[in-house]
Amino acid sequence: xxxxxxxxxxxxxxxxxxxxxxxxxxxxxxxxxxxxxxxxxxxxxxxxxxxxxxxxxxxxxxxxxxxxxxxxxxxxxxxxxxxxxxxxxxxxxxxxxxxxxxxxxxxxxxxxxxxxxxxxxxx
Amino acid sequence: xxxxxxxxxxxxxxxxxxxxxxxxxxxxxxxxxxxxxxxxxxxxxxxxxxxxxxxxxxxxxxxxxxxxxxxxxxxxxxxxxxxxxxxxxxxxxxxxxxxxxxxxxxxxxxxxxxxxxxxxxxxxxxxxxxxxxxxxxxxxxxxxxxxxxxxxxxxxxxxxxxxxxxxxxxxxxxxxxxxxxxxxxxxxxxxxxxxxxxxxxxxxxxxxxxxxxxx
Numbered sequence: 001x002x003x004x005x006x007x008x009x010x011x012x013x014x015x016x017x018x019x020x021x022x023x024x025x026x027x028x029x030x031x032x033x034x035x036x037x038x039x040x041x042x043x044x045x046x047x048x049x050x051x052x053x054x055x056x057x058x059x060x061x062x063x064x065x066x067x068x069x070x071x072x073x074x075x076x077x078x079x080x081x082x083x084x085x086x087x088x089x090x091x092x093x094x095x096x097x098x099x100x101x102x103x104x105x106x107x108x109x110x111x112x113x114x115x116x117x118x119x120x121x122x123x
Numbered sequence: 124x125x126x127x128x129x130x131x132x133x134x135x136x137x138x139x140x141x142x143x144x145x146x147x148x149x150x151x152x153x154x155x156x157x158x159x160x161x162x163x164x165x166x167x168x169x170x171x172x173x174x175x176x177x178x179x180x181x182x183x184x185x186x187x188x189x190x191x192x193x194x195x196x197x198x199x200x201x202x203x204x205x206x207x208x209x210x211x212x213x214x215x216x217x218x219x220x221x222x223x224x225x226x227x228x229x230x231x232x233x234x235x236x237x238x239x240x241x242x243x244x245x246x247x248x249x250x251x252x253x254x255x256x257x258x259x260x261x262x263x264x265x266x267x268x269x270x271x272x273x274x275x276x277x278x279x280x281x282x283x284x285x286x287x288x289x290x291x292x293x294x295x296x297x298x299x300x301x302x303x304x305x306x307x308x309x310x311x312x313x314x315x316x317x318x319x320x321x322x323x324x325x326x327x328x329x330x331x332x333x334x335x336x337x338x
Contacts (some may be wrong), residue, residue, distance in 0.1 A: 039168060040175050057196030060169065061204035081175060086168045 024054055025061060029090065029098035032072065036089035039063065063088055071097050073118060128194030139188040143173055146192050146195030153202035155263065165205060169195065207233065222247055223322050230329065240325045251311045253284055260286050269297040270306075 004017045031037060045058055066072045071094035079111040090098065147166050154162040173304060177183055195201065227244055230237030232258055234294040261268045264287025273295035274280045285292070 039172055055196060056172075056194045057201050058204065060165075060172070060195075061201065062166070064205060081178065083174050084167070085171055085173045085175075086164070 020054065021058070024058065024102045025066070026098065028059065028062060028066065029071065029094060029101065032088060032090045033098065036075075036087040038077075042088070042104070066094070072095075099117040101120045135184045139177075139183050142185055142188050142192065143170070146173075146198055147310055150198040150202055162337045169201075172259060187197060216274055217322065218319060223319060223326075224248070226326065227322060230326070236325075237329070244322045247314055247321070249313035251318060252284075254311030254314060256286060257284050258304045258311065261301065261304050261307075263287070265301075267291045270297050270299045272281075272296045279327045282303045298309060 017063070027046055027050055028042060031042050031049070037045065039060055041053070042063070043056060046054055046059075062071065063074075067074055070091055071089050072088045074086050074088050077087050079085050134290055149168055151162060151171070154165060157198075172195070173188075173191055176194075177188060180187050180191070215288070224241070224244065227241040231241040236287055244247065258267055266287075267290055268287030271283045271285050271292060272280055273283050273292055278293075282298075284296075
């Protein structure tokens with residue numbers, strides 16, 4: 001048995017990378033639940049609230065995909081920083097979708113929790 | 124001394140600016156398959172991201188810019204992520220066989236399913252094109268072009284769509300005569316439309332499936 005907590009020097013676990021990637025869409029949609037955010041704000045929200053360290057290069061194309069699926073819409077807003085920012089907000093379909101996904105996530109994580117309970121007791 | 128230092132800083136900032144321009148320039152070239160407005164928006168959004176990161180770091184030197192660009196990934200990786208989605212989305216929007224084939228080529232390079240959809244679509248468009256060409260060439264080769272029932276005298280017969288370039292067959296019968304013009308046009312268009320529908324349907328399924336985690 002290998003120790004569970006990976007050390008910082010170890011390359012990221014492949015399974016963990018896939019797991020994070022799979023959750024990324026739900027995480028982005030959920031980050032937009034409270035209102036519109038621009039790309040970098042979404043990235044920061046993911047980092048601060050969820051510890052979901054994601055590659056920045058995957059978030060922007062994913063946002064563009066979510067937009068193509070009409071789950072989010074975008075608008076350019078002038079900022080004090082001197083360059084416009086592209087803000088994203090959930091559409092009606094996006095709101096419904098993220099609720100459905102959140103429900104699926106709850107069910108999935110509670111059944112996984114039951115399955116993993118013996119491991120936690122064994123510690 | 125201060126003047127020299129500030130000049131040095133300016134040079135560093137120029138270098139950093141050039142790095143950003145080179146990065147975005149390469150991305151723009153790689154995104155040439157995307158429509159111009161779409162590519163422009165992608166570049167502008169990423170430019171805004173980079174500028175904001177640079178401001179937040181409070182350090183406009185080339186090494187800090189290099190870190191920021193590395194965090195975004197290479198232009199090639201980024202373009203690849205954008206292009207796949209964009210081509211599929213454009214195929215759905217345009218419904219032009221050329222655009223569909225272009226996106227199917229890309230899909231075929233990614234998966235076996237994509238390859239089969241491409242193969243079937245190419246076959247469909249080819250068949251459609253042959254029907255239409257027979258109809259179009261009938262006025263130029265009135266004796267030879269058409270849908271022929273070719274016999275070889277031994278009772279075996281085969282049906283052949285002939286464009287009329289090979290001359291008039293010695294045995295056999297032109298089944299449709301001049302009717303091949305409307306029939307060929309209609310059948311050709313029907314096959315092209317059906318192929319387009321099928322390809323778009325497959326593309327849509329694939330795009331939806333991309334929402335699931337990719338392995």
